[in-house]
Amino acid sequence: MLRKVFSLLLVVSVCFVGVAFADEPETTEAENQAEENSQIVDEEDNQETSLDETVVTGNRVDEKYFESNRSISILDEKALKETSPRTVPEALYEAPGVFIQETNYGGGSPIMRGLVGPQVLILVDDVRLNNSVYRTGPLQYLNMVDQFSIERIEAMRGAGSLLYGSDAMGGVIQLFPVSPTDYRVKDGFGAHGQANARWTTADQGQVYHAHIDMGIDGFSILAGGTLKYLNNLDGGGSLGQQLYTGYDQYSAMGKTVYRFTDGYFSGWKATVGYLVSVMDNVGRTDKLYDKKNLSMYDNHSHLVYGKMHMVFRPISTKADVTLSYQHFYEMKDSIDLADDLSSRLSAKRDETWVDSLGVDLHMTTALLENRLNLNYGATWYHDWVDANRMKKNIYSDPWIKQDYQNYPDGSTYDTYGGFLMISGDPLKTESGHLVRLSAGYRLHGFTAKAPAQGKMLEADFSKLGHTFYGSAQYIYKNIVNIATTFSQGFRAPNLQESAMFGDTGEWYSLPNNDLEAEKANTIELVAKVNLWRVQLDYTAYVTLLTDLLTRVDTDLDGVTEIDGKAVVMNDNVKKGKIWGTEARLAFDIGYGLSLAGHLTYTWGEEEVDGADNQPLSRIPPLFGQATLRYENDSKKNWKGFVETYVRGATKQTRISSLDESDTRIPDGGTPGWVTWNIRGGVNAYDWVKFTLAVENLLDKEYKYHGSGIYSPGVNAIFSVEVAH
Numbered sequence: 001m002l003r004k005v006f007s008l009l010l011v012v013s014v015c016f017v018g019v020a021f022a023d024e025p026e027t028t029e030a031e032n033q034a035e036e037n038s039q040i041v042d043e044e045d046n047q048e049t050s051l052d053e054t055v056v057t058g059n060r061v062d063e064k065y066f067e068s069n070r071s072i073s074i075l076d077e078k079a080l081k082e083t084s085p086r087t088v089p090e091a092l093y094e095a096p097g098v099f100i101q102e103t104n105y106g107g108g109s110p111i112m113r114g115l116v117g118p119q120v121l122i123l124v125d126d127v128r129l130n131n132s133v134y135r136t137g138p139l140q141y142l143n144m145v146d147q148f149s150i151e152r153i154e155a156m157r158g159a160g161s162l163l164y165g166s167d168a169m170g171g172v173i174q175l176f177p178v179s180p181t182d183y184r185v186k187d188g189f190g191a192h193g194q195a196n197a198r199w200t201t202a203d204q205g206q207v208y209h210a211h212i213d214m215g216i217d218g219f220s221i222l223a224g225g226t227l228k229y230l231n232n233l234d235g236g237g238s239l240g241q242q243l244y245t246g247y248d249q250y251s252a253m254g255k256t257v258y259r260f261t262d263g264y265f266s267g268w269k270a271t272v273g274y275l276v277s278v279m280d281n282v283g284r285t286d287k288l289y290d291k292k293n294l295s296m297y298d299n300h301s302h303l304v305y306g307k308m309h310m311v312f313r314p315i316s317t318k319a320d321v322t323l324s325y326q327h328f329y330e331m332k333d334s335i336d337l338a339d340d341l342s343s344r345l346s347a348k349r350d351e352t353w354v355d356s357l358g359v360d361l362h363m364t365t366a367l368l369e370n371r372l373n374l375n376y377g378a379t380w381y382h383d384w385v386d387a388n389r390m391k392k393n394i395y396s397d398p399w400i401k402q403d404y405q406n407y408p409d410g411s412t413y414d415t416y417g418g419f420l421m422i423s424g425d426p427l428k429t430e431s432g433h434l435v436r437l438s439a440g441y442r443l444h445g446f447t448a449k450a451p452a453q454g455k456m457l458e459a460d461f462s463k464l465g466h467t468f469y470g471s472a473q474y475i476y477k478n479i480v481n482i483a484t485t486f487s488q489g490f491r492a493p494n495l496q497e498s499a500m501f502g503d504t505g506e507w508y509s510l511p512n513n514d515l516e517a518e519k520a521n522t523i524e525l526v527a528k529v530n531l532w533r534v535q536l537d538y539t540a541y542v543t544l545l546t547d548l549l550t551r552v553d554t555d556l557d558g559v560t561e562i563d564g565k566a567v568v569m570n571d572n573v574k575k576g577k578i579w580g581t582e583a584r585l586a587f588d589i590g591y592g593l594s595l596a597g598h599l600t601y602t603w604g605e606e607e608v609d610g611a612d613n614q615p616l617s618r619i620p621p622l623f624g625q626a627t628l629r630y631e632n633d634s635k636k637n638w639k640g641f642v643e644t645y646v647r648g649a650t651k652q653t654r655i656s657s658l659d660e661s662d663t664r665i666p667d668g669g670t671p672g673w674v675t676w677n678i679r680g681g682v683n684a685y686d687w688v689k690f691t692l693a694v695e696n697l698l699d700k701e702y703k704y705h706g707s708g709i710y711s712p713g714v715n716a717i718f719s720v721e722v723a724h
Contacts, residue, residue, distance in 0.1 A: 057123075057154040057174040059438075060163045060375060061364055061422075067437070069473045069483035070160075071526055071539045071582060073097055075153040083683055084198055084642065084691050084719040086205065087143045088150060088175065093647070096537075096598035097582040099155045099620040103664065103708040105139030105203075105233050105245040106282030106297070111706075113543060114578040114619050115170025119491055121160065125172040125273065125627065126362070127324040129306050130167045131354050132383040132413035132448070132495045136549065136570075138618070138706065144277045144301040145175055146226045146251035148196060148209040152176040157582065158541060159489030159522045162440045162469040163377055166415050169489035169520040177273055180222035180257055183215035190215060194224075194723040202695075202712035203246065204231040211253070218259040219633075223254040236272075236713035237701030243341065244283030244294060245709060251277040267311040275303045286664045286708030288341060291367070298331040305358075316366040324358040334505055335395075344395040350406055352390040356381060371425045375440075378418035379604050385411040385450075389502070390468040404502045408451040411459075413495050417444030421469065430475035440469035446492035450499035450511065459499040459511045465490060480705055481528040489520040497549055497570040510554060510564045510569040517520070518572070519546045533588040540581045548574035576616050578604040592631050599624035606656070617659050618706050621652035640682035648674035652705045664708045673702030679717075687724055693717040 054062050058070035065074065076081075085091035089108020092098045099111040112120050118134040120144055134141065145397035153175055160168035183190045191214040198207040211224020229247040232241045255274050260268040277300070284295035305324035312319070335347045345422035362377035392398070422439030428434050443466060450459035467490060473483035495517035500509045524541035551568040553560065560567050578603040587595045600623055605618035629643035653669035679693030695715040703710040 003403045012082075015433065017460050019692045037160070042356070050222075052288045057156045057160075057172055059423075060362060061373075065434075066478055066481055066528055066530065067475055069197060069471050069481075069485055069526060070437070071157040071524070071537075073155040073157065073239035075155075077151045080147065080153070081689065081721065082679070082691060084693065084717060085147055086198075086200070086228075088145050088153070088205070089142050091147060091153060092155065092173075094625070095153070096584045096624075097600050098155050098173075099600070099623055099704065101138045101618070101704055101706040103138050103286060104282060104284040104297075105242075105709055106143055106247045106249075106274035106279055106378045107284075108143050109138035109140065110142065110155070110173060111618065111620055112155070112171035112173075113522075113541065113580065114602045114616060115520070116618050118167055119169040121167040121525070123172060123304060124275065125175070125177055125271075125305065125307065126320070126322055126360060127303065127326075128165075128167075128358060129303075130327070130355075131326070131328055131356050133328075133330075133352055133354055133385060133407065133416075134494060135496045140282070140297070140299070141301075142173070142182040142579045144279065144299055145275065146209075146249075146253065146277055147209075148224070148226045149177055149251065149253040149275055157483075157539070158524055159487040159520050159543070161266050161444075161467045162419055162421060162442045162487065163239075164374075165417050165442070165444055166446065166490060166492040166517070169491050169518065175488070177253065177255060177275065178211070178222065178224075179412065180213035180215060180220035180255060182259065184218050184259060184261055184581075185221050188216065192724060193533060194721065196719065196721045198717065198719040200715060200717050205229065215257075218261050220257050220259075222255045223253070226250070231652070233709065234702060234713050235710035236696055236699050239701050239710055239713070242709055243288065244285050244296075247282045248275065249278060251275075266406065267313075267364075269309040271307045271309070273303075273305050273307075275301075277301050279496070284708060286342065288337075290663055292337045292339070293343065294332045294337055294341075296335065296337045298329075300327075300329040302369070304711045316370075317363060319361070319363045322358070322360040324356075324360075326354075326356040326358075328356070330356040346392055347394055348391040349399065350577055353386045354382045354408065358382075359456055362572045363364050368515045371428065373423045375421040375423065376419060378416075380416040381414065382400040383413040385413065387411075404453050404503070406500050408453050408458075408501075411450040411495055411499060412448070414447040415444070415492055416446075416491055417442055419443075434473075434475040436471075436473040436475070436502075437441070438471040438473075442467040444467075444490070444492075446517070448493075448495060448498050450495065453501055459495075459513055461498070461513045461515070463492070463516065465517055467592060469508055480530075481526070484527065485522075485524050487524075489522065491518040493517065493549060493570070498717055503563065504563060507551060507568045508556075508558060508565045509551075510567060512569045512571060513531075515549065515570060516547050516572050518548050520544070533590070535584075535586040537584040538581070539581075539583075542579040543575075543576065543577060545576045547572040548576065574606055576604060576606040576613075578602065578616065578619075592633075594629045594631070595627070597624060597626035598631070615654040615659075616654045617656040619652070619654065620705055638682055638684045639678065642677070642680035643680070644678045646676050648672070649705065659706075662706070664706055670703070670705040673700055675700055675702070675711075687722065689721040689723075691717075691719045 032601045033257045053065045055065045058068040101109045102556045117137050122129040156172045160172040193212045196209040213222035231246040233245040257271045258270045279299045283298040287293040303326045307322045310319045331351045336345045360382040365374040369667045383408050386409045387407040389402040389405045390399040392499040419442035423438040448463040452458040467488045471485040475481045499511045522543040527538045528537045552571045554569045582600045584598040604619040605613040625647040627645035631641040633639040651672035675696045677695045681691035683689045699713045
């Protein structure tokens with residue numbers, strides 16, 4: 001049924017694009033010339049360099065990228081169209097400082113500053129996607145957001161809990177959904193349409209997308225959908241086809257915007273957005289060959305949110321109020337297979353439902369002619385959690401409901417807090433010197449409740465904590481920006497860690513009511529330099545980690561092992577440190593040629609009392625990318641680009657004892673790799689775009705450290721976009 005609905009939506013959208021072309025009124029040569037001249041003037045007036053590009057995520061206010069005191073990776077609309085990624089995680093391959101681990105082909109977990117999974121916060125237009133059952137370690141949930149529903153990605157590297165609350169330890173990834181056209185520009189009704197298609201060879205993949213938007217007098221609406229059909233993935237070298245890697249995904253999006261234009265409410269904007277994604281039969285195979293175990297996932301996600309942006313000019317204040325609701329569903333089948341890796345012997349099924357209600361208030365106030373700024377707000381998110389567990393002793397038998405679930409039905413979880421950040425410019429000269437000081441505080445809390453199950457007592461705890469932030473920054477024109485920042489991050493223990501009970505696949509887990517939040521204290525130096533044709537971004541940081549959660553052995557009524565699996569619980573017993581450097585260099589050679597590259601190094605270790613320090617788990621190796629690009633935008637009717645790039649990572653042999661037992665990591669560590677790739681595109685007549693890329697030209701067999709699958713071998717990617 002879902003496939004039929006999405007298919008119908010795509011057909012209607014594509015037809016709309018065709019009608020839009022067919023019904024376009026004829027214009028005279030004079031009108032065409034006048035419009036062209038107007039466009040030229042607009043382009044000259046609004047030309048924006050990368051230095052002037054506006055970012056939001058670093059300090060939760062609009063600011064120029066060059067002037068930000070945080071380390072931010074940007075993937076704008078142009079970059080997303082040119083790279084034509086399969087998923088949002090794949091788009092982040094291009095982001096400096098972001099390492100992508102893939103347990104399965106339907107996943108993709110960003111590692112930032114050596115931290116992964118629920119230690120990295122994912123936002124959609126300021127709405128939290130992280131919920132109280134995001135499991136510890138790498139997870140696939142970023143892939144639940146369709147890449148065609150996103151027009152921009154900002155990845156802030158480093159702790160951001162002052163502004164965003166729990167989970168923002170390693171960084172914050174913010175996804176900005178596609179917005180309908182602003183129809184205030186012309187009088188009367190307007191409409192636009194877009195259709196995309198993407199084909200790939202390594203997985204014989206097909207992706208189709210279309211959306212339409214229309215509006216009048218400040219009101220606009222957008223609707224669209226995406227269909228993905230992906231087959232088993234061919235790895236590089238002699239690896240061949242990787243079993244159970246293909247999957248299908250269906251996504252839809254909608255957005256309504258009303259922009260107030262007159263009177264007191266001028267500048268106000270009301271937005272309602274909706275995103276839905278359905279992924280079925282997504283395989284996980286990292287235990288397929290050694291344990292003959294296959295995991296299959298179904299994931300469904302629905303997000304609806306409303307936001308009101310308000311401007312109060314008499315008091316120089318802006319405010320955003322956001323109300324959100326998210327429904328999350330996951331079904332995991334853990335299947336035991338016969339020696340042929342096809343016949344199914346037995347299975348266990350876990351289902352989880354989470355309904356999340358969120359309220360977010362964010363305000364800014366400018367004082368003293370904008371030399372003193374207040375940034376403040378409050379958030380509250382409430383989760384309702386239900387779960388179900390079944391099993392089959394023989395696969396052909398009916399499912400048998402079990403007495404215990406991972407999460408007791410009726411479990412709830414709350415996270416909340418309020419913050420204030422003050423920024424001031426004690427020195428600001430006409431010659432371009434600027435000194436900016438910032439300080440902030442957040443009071444946060446979390447509460448968890450889970451009913452008792454059998455012998456297990458109920459989980460019921462509530463904790464409060466404090467988060468601090470400080471920054472000193474010096475800027476000279478668009479030439480030099482040097483900032484030093486102290487930031488704190490924290491991650492409240494979620495229900496997966498505090499209340500999970502029973503067989504989790506590898507262990508037999510017990511709840512723990514005494515958990516504290518994980519904490520990260522980071523000092524970083526950010527330097528940005530723009531001289532002549534060269535732009536350099538450099539960051540060095542040190543992060544001290546305390547109260548890290550890890551599994552520890554325990555017992556249940558004196559029993560330390562159940563069904564051959566150790567009885568464990570989570571506890572705050574680990575501490576460690578991570579330090580590293582991140583660098584990005586861009587050189588405009590001239591004549592359309594440019595050279596760019598980025599490199600990231602991370603070192604992490606766990607402090608062990610009375611023994612030598614040990615490597616922290618899942619620390620990425622040295623990785624980076626270098627790109628040589630030619631771009632032609634001088635032609636009247638077409639413009640395009642062509643680029644060649646190498647991407648790679650060194651071997652990672654510094655692995656923890658946990659990594660040594662991880663089937664996703666080869667014995668002795670993950671080998672290093674380098675791939676050579678090319679891509680190019682043509683934008684013809686401003687309404688059709690073609691992009692062709694060939695990845696891994698030398699057919700290398702490789703994978704990202706910690707990944708459960710190998711990356712594609714030689715892979716041709718062809719994409720086309722038609723828009724009006």
